[in-house]
Every structure is written in C-alpha cells, then in structure tokens.
Amino acid sequence: MSGAPAGQRHPLLRMIAARLGIGVFTLFVISTLIFLAISLLPGDIAQQVLGQSATPETVAAFRRELGLDQPLFWRYLDWIGGVLHGDFGQSLANGRPVAALLAARLGNTMFLAAYAALIAVPLAVTLGLLSALWRGRMFDRITNVLTLSAISLPEFLIAYILMFLLAVRMGWFPSIADPGASPGFGEMLNRTFLPAITLVLVVTAHMMRMTRAAVVNVMGNPYVTMARLKGASRWRVVTRHALPNALAPIVNVVALNIAWLITGVVIVEVVFVYPGLGQLMVDSVTNRDIPVVQACALIFAAVYILLNLLADVVAIAANPRLLHPR
Amino acid sequence: MLLNIEKLKIEAKGEEGWTPILHGVDLRVDRGEVVGLIGESGAGKSTLGLAAMGFAQPGLRFSGGHVRFDGTDLLTIPERQRRAFRGRRVAYVAQSAAASFNPAWRLIEQFCEGPEIHHTADRAASEAFAHELYAKMHLPDPEHFGLRFPHQVSGGQLQRAMVAMAMACKPDLIVFDEPTTALDVTTQIGVLAAIRQAVEATGAAGIYITHDLAVVAQMADRIKVMRHGREVEEAPTQQMMQAPTQAYTRSLWAVRDFRRPVRAVDRAATPTLRIKGITAGYAQHNVLNSVSFDIPRGATVAVVGESGSGKSTTARVITGLLSPSAGVVELDGQILPPRLAQRSPDQLRKVQMIYQMADTALNPRQTIRQILSRPLQFYRGLTGRARDVRLHELMEQIELTPDTFLDRLPGELSGGQKQRIGIARALAADPDFIICDEVTSALDQLVAEGILRLLSRLQDETGVSYMIITHDIATVRAIADDVVVMKNGQVMDRGQQAEVLDPPRHAYTRELLASVPQLDPDWLRRRIAEGVE
Structure with a gap:
C-alpha cells in the first residue's frame, strides 16, 4: 500500500490545498478585472444616479461622497478591503447594505x-x-x-x-x-x-x-x-x-x-x-x-x-x- | 467430452456487409486436457477461444455451428443462461492483465466478483481461496496482496493475479489468450510456471492461445494450427513438434532457423557511432548509468534487455531527443551535439530511425509517395524526375512494386508492408546509421523473418550500420554481429555475438538465455525442477 511517510500529508489533501490557493488567486485576478471593466463603462455614475437636472455642484459632491474623485487604484483597494471584511458597500439605488440585499x-x-x-x-x-x-x-x-x-x-x-x-x-x-x-x-x-x-x-x-x-x-x-x-x-x-x-x-x-x-x-x-x-x-x-x-x-x-x-x-x-x- | 465446438462459423461486420472469419472450425477439449491454438495474427485463434465461452466480440456474430459445453449448446440458449457459464464453468485469462483489470477496483474485489455473481462462495471463503491461490502463484504477501490496485503491481504479478482470478469459481475450462505475450522472457517463465502449476493443481482443462511455438510446446497436450480462420492440422504435441504434416506448419517451425552468415567486421576503423559514458534520465531519476559501446562501420549491433533496461532511452540520447547529463555520442569520430536542435542537417540525415509500430509511425493521411518524398526533398534536395527515379529505386529495394504501392495510403497496407515503408523512409536519407527499435516485435514470425532478411540484404548493399533494439534472442541470433546486453540502465556485457552468447559469458546473459522457451516440450518442467518460481 501507499505507506505515506510520517509528516507527509495525503496527496489528495495537498492537492485540495493547492487548488484552493489557485482558486483564491484566480478570484483576486477576477476582482480586479471586474473592477476595471466597470470603471470603463461609459458615462458618469453620479450624473446617472442624480439625473440630468442635478447641478454640477451636487454631482461633484456626490462624486466625493462615492470616492469617485480618488484614483482608480485607491478605489479598488477601498472596495476589496471592504469585501475582505464582508462589507460589500451600500446600494446606490436604495442605500441599503449590499450584503443584506444579496443574502435574500x-x-x-x-x-x-x-x-x-x-x-x-x-x-x-x-x-x-x-x-x-x-x-x-x-x-x-x-x-x-x-x-x-x-x-x-x-x-x-x-x-x-x-x-x-x-x-x-x-x-x-x-x-x-x-x-x-x-x-x-x-x-x-x-x-x-x-x-x-x-x-x-x-x-x-x-x-x-x-x-x-x-x-x-x-x-x-x-x-x-x-x-x-x-x-x-x-x-x-x-x-x-x-x-x-x-x-x-x-x-x-x-x-x-x-x-x-x-x-x-x-x-x-x-x-x-x-x-x-x-x-x-x-x-x-x-x-x-x-x-x-x-x-x-x-x-x-x-x-x-x-x-x-x-x-x-x-x-x-x-x-x-x-x-x-x- | 467437456467442450465440443463443431463447424463453427463466425462473421465480421465490414463495409460490404458480413464477411466470414471462421470457416467451420472444430475444437474438442476433454476434461483436464490443455489444447494449444497457434497461428499468425488474424488466424481466428482468439475468436475461437472466446467462442468457447459463447462470446463474440462486438462487430462479430455467430453464423453457424455448435458450441457444446458439457452437453449444452451455448449458442442456442438465452444470454442470461450463457452468463451462468461465463466465469463459473469457463473462465478467461487475457493477454494484457494491465488492461484487463479494472483500474478502479482493488484486486481482491475483482477476484471476489465472480463468486459473488455466481453465488459459488461467500465473501470470507472466496477471500481465503484468493490468499491460497496468491500464495501458490508466489505473489508477495498473499494475505494483503489483493488490497492493491492494479497500477500498484508489476506486469508479471498482475498476470499471475489474473490467472488466480480465473480460478476463483473453480471453472472446468480456462481460456488462456496469449497470457505471456506482453511479458519479458525473464518474467514470462515465472508466469508460465505459475499457470502450469495452477492448472495441474485444480485439474481444469485449458485452451492455450499463442503465436509462440516454444511456449505452446510447454503448455499443451495437443496442438491445433490455424490459418485464415481454418484449421491447418491438429496433433498431440510431441508428434506436432517432430513431424508436422502440412507445409504451412513446417514453415512456422523453420522460421527460427534463419541465421545470417558470420561476416568480417572491421573493428579497427573509426566506428560509425561511439557512445561514451552516457548517463541520462528523467527528473532526478537516472535511467542510464555510464553506458558505452561502439557501432562498428557496416555492422549490426543488437542491444538486448528486458523492459526498463534503458534500451530505448539509449536510442533517445543518440537521436538527440534526450540530452545526457554526462558522456558524449560520436558520429564518425565527431562529437554529436546533444540536442536535436543543435545538429546540422547533414548530421540529422546520417542518423535515421525505424519504429516498432509502423501503424503510428506513418501519417495515415499521406500516400506512400508523399511519405517517401519528404526525406528525399528535405535531406537530398531531390525534386521532379530525379525524385521519381529514386522513389522507384527505394520501392524496389524494399521489394514492393512501385506502381502498385506508391499511391496507396498506409491503411491499405499489411503490417509487414508498412514496416517496409518505414525502412524505405529511413533509407531515403542515405543514412550512415539506422536505429531499429523493436521493428519486428509487432509482426508475425514469418513476416518478421522477411523484414530481418531485408535488413541484412540492405546492409550488404549499402554498408549502413544498424543498432537493433530488441528483447528477442532469436532476432539477435539471426542478424547481429555484436551484442550489447543491458539491465537497469547499465551495460552488463558487450562483444561479438559468439563471445557474448555462446556460451553466455555474463551471469545475467545466462539467466536471459535460460528463460527463453525452447521447442523441447520438457524444457519448462526441467526449469521448474531447477527451481524457477
């Protein structure tokens, strides 16, 4: 039989651990792709949410509130940091936490x-x-x-x-x-x-x-x-x-x-x-x-x-x- | 009478309907008797063996005759009742145990499956019986051997385990379908001894199918020779070996006599190829350990050894497919770059190769003309008329009519013809040196002999040097000038054929030769008496 020497984990466990590691890495890569793709969407989100009638000042204020005035990289770090703590942010549409919205x-x-x-x-x-x-x-x-x-x-x-x-x-x-x-x-x-x-x-x-x-x-x-x-x-x-x-x-x-x-x-x-x-x-x-x-x-x-x-x-x-x- | 097959006809499904492959064959087996079936591939031996179980491979059908097993005609009863015979009354041992054991099951599960299906024994009893048989077959640690999966067991052990499995329900008849063909001679002898002892111990009758005369002489009480789906002749073993009546049988017997005359080889001149201290392997594992030998100009050097001895790895190093970690290969006194990519076109041209499986070595979508034109154009720059002239010459050299064969596809050729095309492709480059990797082991003896004669003649005509990789001593004796004996990646002995083999100089050569079955029907009995396990 296989007779695995002491201290050497079962190959299946080792394989699962390796695949899980790769999976986490893939997820990380995908998260950046998602973030980049969405940031490339045309149009301004603040403008879109507030509607055509909003004054430039309100739009600018809303952008600040959303953090949209920050560089892309910081916005990504902010988002992924939240996700790692289980905080997906607030919905822009109704202000409820995204996590609660998703759960149901x-x-x-x-x-x-x-x-x-x-x-x-x-x-x-x-x-x-x-x-x-x-x-x-x-x-x-x-x-x-x-x-x-x-x-x-x-x-x-x-x-x-x-x-x-x-x-x-x-x-x-x-x-x-x-x-x-x-x-x-x-x-x-x-x-x-x-x-x-x-x-x-x-x-x-x-x-x-x-x-x-x-x-x-x-x-x-x-x-x-x-x-x-x-x-x-x-x-x-x-x-x-x-x-x-x-x-x-x-x-x-x-x-x-x-x-x-x-x-x-x-x-x-x-x-x-x-x-x-x-x-x-x-x-x-x-x-x-x-x-x-x-x-x-x-x-x-x-x-x-x-x-x-x-x-x-x-x-x-x-x-x-x-x-x-x- | 246990088995009585009468006028059995079997047909195969082809493109134009059903074509007969067994033309009314008879076969009788008495209780406790072993009948040998011998013939070339395509003779219908295996088909007949399976018919003894009332079984036809997919694509085949019974079209006439009877298969009476202990009085019951297996062809007329429903499949359900036939199943009650299979495994229980008549069992099967296949050629490749590695392919015939289910890779997902432990060996003991597969042993106990028969008794479970047929309710011949409960689990505890069949396990105990398995341990007993494993012990009788000299398998290691019989109590726990069955807990292994097939891939955890060596080829020879697996073949013994399959013989044991066939006996699980204590059948009256066992069909042995080339059970040792895929094994090395040193492994084969142990399996033959195990089969012999097991058959004698249980008193089961047997049908022993093989293309190896010497093997059938050891195993069978009676031999039936078959060809093209018909019986050629049948007689008790002694009589068949000493006085075959049919010309075809005599030609089978005669094949083993081909010997090339001893030739003068100039060993003082710079050898065509010199292998110096080659060490090579895969990952950290060394397959070759400082291997050295010469291929003298115009000579044939046979490299012999069992599988895993490093024969093919040596060829990979010579051809540049595998870079050695130490040592060099010299061609005409010049060091060959270790990697294929670093070699000049002329160096590539000088070293050619012929492969074991002509089937896979020839592109099935190219005509023979295309296959042979490529090296003529690549190495020699021949085009147009000059190329056609050379194509015709090549075809005549390999004894195939150019106009008939040049525009065919490999699929339309027989195994021997395909191997000839492989030879022609190597010759097309005008090489100094050709590696022949087990070129005859997939062929029937008569065809193989034709190939060996052809290789000898081509050498006499062109002065090319050969390295013949083989595990078959008969091939070595037939055409080799020099012999290199390898084991575990090391050269055990090397020298001229007579020095190395007659009598065997090295202890391992002695073991190798002693394991080659002899035509003498008492050979195995003597070897068992001498203590072969």
Missing part, C-alpha cells in the same frame, strides 16, 4: 438551483447510462432526440409552453414563482416547480450526453470485456465497471451545469418573476448600481471556481492512481 436573493437562487439540480443530475446520469447500455437502440435514439430538442429550444419558449400547459390549462402550478413572505418548504417547492422544470429541461441534455459518451468510451476497454466474461450482467458492467472509470468527465460537466444554474438563469427568473440573483444583477446594471453589480459578479466567479474545484477533487478521488500512488 442568493438564498432564492440557491434554492432554485438545488431544486433543479436534484432532479436533473440523477435524471441525466440515469438516462445517459441507459442510453449507453442500449446504444443504437430505440431508447437511445428517442432520448437523444428529446433531450436535443429540449436544449435547442430557447429557454423562455420552454418556460411559456410549460406555463401555458401546466399553469393556464391544467392549473396545477402557479405561473408566478414569487415566494412572497416566507412560505413553507412544501409551498416553495410547489411555487418554484415550473422554473425548476424549465431549468431541468435545459441542462439535462448536456449532462446526459456527456455521461453516455464517457461511458461508451470506457466500454471499449478490455476490462469491460473481462467483466462480461466473468458473467456480469450488462447493467452491472455499465454501472459498476464503466461508470467509476468515466466519472471525471461526467463530474466536470455536472459542475459546469450547476454553476450555470446558479449564475445564468436570469431569463427564467424574469419569465417567472422569481427574485433571484440574476434579476438583481440585471436590474443593477440598468440602474448603474455599481456596488451590487460588482458583488454579484464576484459571487458568480466564486461559484464557478468552487464548483470546478469540487469537480477536480471528485475526479481525482475517483482515480486510484492518484489516490493510492505506488
């Missing part, structure tokens, strides 16, 4: 993403495994066509179709997903069912096709033939022999899709009037509410980095060559 929205976004992911990931992986098992047969072709159609339709169209069928015609689910004042868990599940299903339809195809491709790829290996020659059933061969060796690409695609569920669902949020982060960010961009935009962008970047880190760790943990060196 982030919760909503996470709820919807988790809801969709909990349905989509098992569904996609199972469909992918079954298609790999029945490769080239009817089931495989039908799944292929259905999932491809789902991914090809624009998500708002899917949303409206579902809304029309399940909300307007059948009346089973509400067409507006605004949770309002703290509803119960069951009520939340019911109200957000339509956006969740819309998202499931959008992300399933990608994950399912990757599962199928990765498993089919592994199925060509001699050890898969060996398992069949030991008398294993085809389902056992696919799930026990092929899947563990196909995990790395699948986990990566799953992580990318979950990241998208958290960061990229603004259209679905708008269609179902669901108060998530995406909507908040779009509104803030329109309002030139810079602190909110910056905070959202930073959170989205952190989500991507963390999920990819997680995918890397799972992929490595699934590979005995790395987990158990010679």
Whole structure:
C-alpha cells in the first residue's frame, strides 16, 4: 500500500490545498478585472444616479461622497478591503447594505438551483447510462432526440409552453414563482416547480450526453470485456465497471451545469418573476448600481471556481492512481 | 467430452456487409486436457477461444455451428443462461492483465466478483481461496496482496493475479489468450510456471492461445494450427513438434532457423557511432548509468534487455531527443551535439530511425509517395524526375512494386508492408546509421523473418550500420554481429555475438538465455525442477 511517510500529508489533501490557493488567486485576478471593466463603462455614475437636472455642484459632491474623485487604484483597494471584511458597500439605488440585499436573493437562487439540480443530475446520469447500455437502440435514439430538442429550444419558449400547459390549462402550478413572505418548504417547492422544470429541461441534455459518451468510451476497454466474461450482467458492467472509470468527465460537466444554474438563469427568473440573483444583477446594471453589480459578479466567479474545484477533487478521488500512488 | 465446438462459423461486420472469419472450425477439449491454438495474427485463434465461452466480440456474430459445453449448446440458449457459464464453468485469462483489470477496483474485489455473481462462495471463503491461490502463484504477501490496485503491481504479478482470478469459481475450462505475450522472457517463465502449476493443481482443462511455438510446446497436450480462420492440422504435441504434416506448419517451425552468415567486421576503423559514458534520465531519476559501446562501420549491433533496461532511452540520447547529463555520442569520430536542435542537417540525415509500430509511425493521411518524398526533398534536395527515379529505386529495394504501392495510403497496407515503408523512409536519407527499435516485435514470425532478411540484404548493399533494439534472442541470433546486453540502465556485457552468447559469458546473459522457451516440450518442467518460481 501507499505507506505515506510520517509528516507527509495525503496527496489528495495537498492537492485540495493547492487548488484552493489557485482558486483564491484566480478570484483576486477576477476582482480586479471586474473592477476595471466597470470603471470603463461609459458615462458618469453620479450624473446617472442624480439625473440630468442635478447641478454640477451636487454631482461633484456626490462624486466625493462615492470616492469617485480618488484614483482608480485607491478605489479598488477601498472596495476589496471592504469585501475582505464582508462589507460589500451600500446600494446606490436604495442605500441599503449590499450584503443584506444579496443574502435574500442568493438564498432564492440557491434554492432554485438545488431544486433543479436534484432532479436533473440523477435524471441525466440515469438516462445517459441507459442510453449507453442500449446504444443504437430505440431508447437511445428517442432520448437523444428529446433531450436535443429540449436544449435547442430557447429557454423562455420552454418556460411559456410549460406555463401555458401546466399553469393556464391544467392549473396545477402557479405561473408566478414569487415566494412572497416566507412560505413553507412544501409551498416553495410547489411555487418554484415550473422554473425548476424549465431549468431541468435545459441542462439535462448536456449532462446526459456527456455521461453516455464517457461511458461508451470506457466500454471499449478490455476490462469491460473481462467483466462480461466473468458473467456480469450488462447493467452491472455499465454501472459498476464503466461508470467509476468515466466519472471525471461526467463530474466536470455536472459542475459546469450547476454553476450555470446558479449564475445564468436570469431569463427564467424574469419569465417567472422569481427574485433571484440574476434579476438583481440585471436590474443593477440598468440602474448603474455599481456596488451590487460588482458583488454579484464576484459571487458568480466564486461559484464557478468552487464548483470546478469540487469537480477536480471528485475526479481525482475517483482515480486510484492518484489516490493510492505506488 | 467437456467442450465440443463443431463447424463453427463466425462473421465480421465490414463495409460490404458480413464477411466470414471462421470457416467451420472444430475444437474438442476433454476434461483436464490443455489444447494449444497457434497461428499468425488474424488466424481466428482468439475468436475461437472466446467462442468457447459463447462470446463474440462486438462487430462479430455467430453464423453457424455448435458450441457444446458439457452437453449444452451455448449458442442456442438465452444470454442470461450463457452468463451462468461465463466465469463459473469457463473462465478467461487475457493477454494484457494491465488492461484487463479494472483500474478502479482493488484486486481482491475483482477476484471476489465472480463468486459473488455466481453465488459459488461467500465473501470470507472466496477471500481465503484468493490468499491460497496468491500464495501458490508466489505473489508477495498473499494475505494483503489483493488490497492493491492494479497500477500498484508489476506486469508479471498482475498476470499471475489474473490467472488466480480465473480460478476463483473453480471453472472446468480456462481460456488462456496469449497470457505471456506482453511479458519479458525473464518474467514470462515465472508466469508460465505459475499457470502450469495452477492448472495441474485444480485439474481444469485449458485452451492455450499463442503465436509462440516454444511456449505452446510447454503448455499443451495437443496442438491445433490455424490459418485464415481454418484449421491447418491438429496433433498431440510431441508428434506436432517432430513431424508436422502440412507445409504451412513446417514453415512456422523453420522460421527460427534463419541465421545470417558470420561476416568480417572491421573493428579497427573509426566506428560509425561511439557512445561514451552516457548517463541520462528523467527528473532526478537516472535511467542510464555510464553506458558505452561502439557501432562498428557496416555492422549490426543488437542491444538486448528486458523492459526498463534503458534500451530505448539509449536510442533517445543518440537521436538527440534526450540530452545526457554526462558522456558524449560520436558520429564518425565527431562529437554529436546533444540536442536535436543543435545538429546540422547533414548530421540529422546520417542518423535515421525505424519504429516498432509502423501503424503510428506513418501519417495515415499521406500516400506512400508523399511519405517517401519528404526525406528525399528535405535531406537530398531531390525534386521532379530525379525524385521519381529514386522513389522507384527505394520501392524496389524494399521489394514492393512501385506502381502498385506508391499511391496507396498506409491503411491499405499489411503490417509487414508498412514496416517496409518505414525502412524505405529511413533509407531515403542515405543514412550512415539506422536505429531499429523493436521493428519486428509487432509482426508475425514469418513476416518478421522477411523484414530481418531485408535488413541484412540492405546492409550488404549499402554498408549502413544498424543498432537493433530488441528483447528477442532469436532476432539477435539471426542478424547481429555484436551484442550489447543491458539491465537497469547499465551495460552488463558487450562483444561479438559468439563471445557474448555462446556460451553466455555474463551471469545475467545466462539467466536471459535460460528463460527463453525452447521447442523441447520438457524444457519448462526441467526449469521448474531447477527451481524457477
């Protein structure tokens, strides 16, 4: 066995620590990019917020108040220093702390993403495994066509179709997903069912096709033939022999899709009037509410980095060559 | 009778529908008997071996005949019932254990999978049986050996573990599909001994598939020779070895006799290539430790050793792909710059290489004409008519009709033909020195012999020097003037062939030669008696 000498940490832990370090560094680089990009936006923020009728004196005073008269570098240090203390600044639109504003929205976004992911990931992986098992047969072709159609339709169209069928015609689910004042868990599940299903339809195809491709790829290996020659059933061969060796690409695609569920669902949020982060960010961009935009962008970047880190760790943990060196 | 295959026909899916690859073959195996299947690649040996399990590889189908295992025709029962035979009654040992063990499972899990599927033993009992078999196979620390993953175990140990796994359900028949082909001779002999002992201990019958005559002579009671999906002949081992009746069988037997006549080599002149005290490696790990030898002008020097001995690394240093940390390589008495990028075009031209896998060494998208024109243009500046004339000469030198082959793609050629193109590409540069890296080991014996004869003839005609990298003693004996024996990155012995090999001068050479299977069917029994593990 590996017999790691004392004082030498497990390679997996070392790897996680290294990746976390790189992740933090990446986040730092992204924070400067976000800050630079926003500072390059045309127009004057103070002017924008105060409106055309404001006198030059009020604008200048407001600029001082915002610190906009300071050099870019100091403004960045001021902002990032605050972020490191958990202070994202105040919203320009309503003066509330950005952190509080985000907290509520982030919760909503996470709820919807988790809801969709909990349905989509098992569904996609199972469909992918079954298609790999029945490769080239009817089931495989039908799944292929259905999932491809789902991914090809624009998500708002899917949303409206579902809304029309399940909300307007059948009346089973509400067409507006605004949770309002703290509803119960069951009520939340019911109200957000339509956006969740819309998202499931959008992300399933990608994950399912990757599962199928990765498993089919592994199925060509001699050890898969060996398992069949030991008398294993085809389902056992696919799930026990092929899947563990196909995990790395699948986990990566799953992580990318979950990241998208958290960061990229603004259209679905708008269609179902669901108060998530995406909507908040779009509104803030329109309002030139810079602190909110910056905070959202930073959170989205952190989500991507963390999920990819997680995918890397799972992929490595699934590979005995790395987990158990010679 | 345990297994009775009658008039078995199998077809392969091709571009123009199904083409037969087994044309009605019979195979009978009695209880406790080992039948050897021998033939070139493409003869249908493995297909027949798998058919004994009622299994056809994807893209193949059964199209006629019967596979009766202990009275049940495996071809007519549903897949579910066939599964009950596989692993339980008839088990399989594959050529590459490294590829056939699931990399994500511990060895013991894979051993216990069969008994779990077939409910032949509970977990504790099958683990105990595994430890017993591991011990019998001389695997280290049998109690804990199974806790390792496949990548943590050496090739020879892994192959033994696979033999043990095949026995997990105590099958009546084991199909051994080239189980030692991928191993070095020094490793192979231990695995052969393990298989032999295990088969004798359990009384299982066997089908032993190989292309190596000497190996099959050790393992089989009866030998069946196959070619192009048909049986050539079948006879008990002794009779088959001494008195084969078919011309094809006799030609297989005769291959091992090719010997080039001893030639006068001028060892006083400046050698074509001189390797002086080369030490080289990757990262901090030294693969070569002060390796020195000469390639005399116009001579063939064979570098032999098992995998990991540093043969190929030596070639990388000579070609400039790897810079040595100490030592120099001299070409015609001139020091060669260590790195490829520092060498002049003329120095590059003088050192050429032929690779083991002609498949991957030739660009599949270029015609033979394009492949051979490139060095003619690059090194010799030949274009137009002059180039065409040289192309035709080259093709005639490698005994391929120019008009037929020049405009084909590599994919349309056989393995031996592709290797000839590899030789022609090296010759196109008019080199002084060619490195041949295991050029015959991917080829069948008859084809390999043709390549060796061709290399000898080309040397006589052009005076080029060769360094032949090989692990095959028969190749060394066939064409080498000088021999360099390597182990663990060091030169163990070097000199003229007769000095080094007849009789073996160095203890390691002795071990190497003693591990090469002999045609004498009692060779393995004697070696086991002498204490091979």
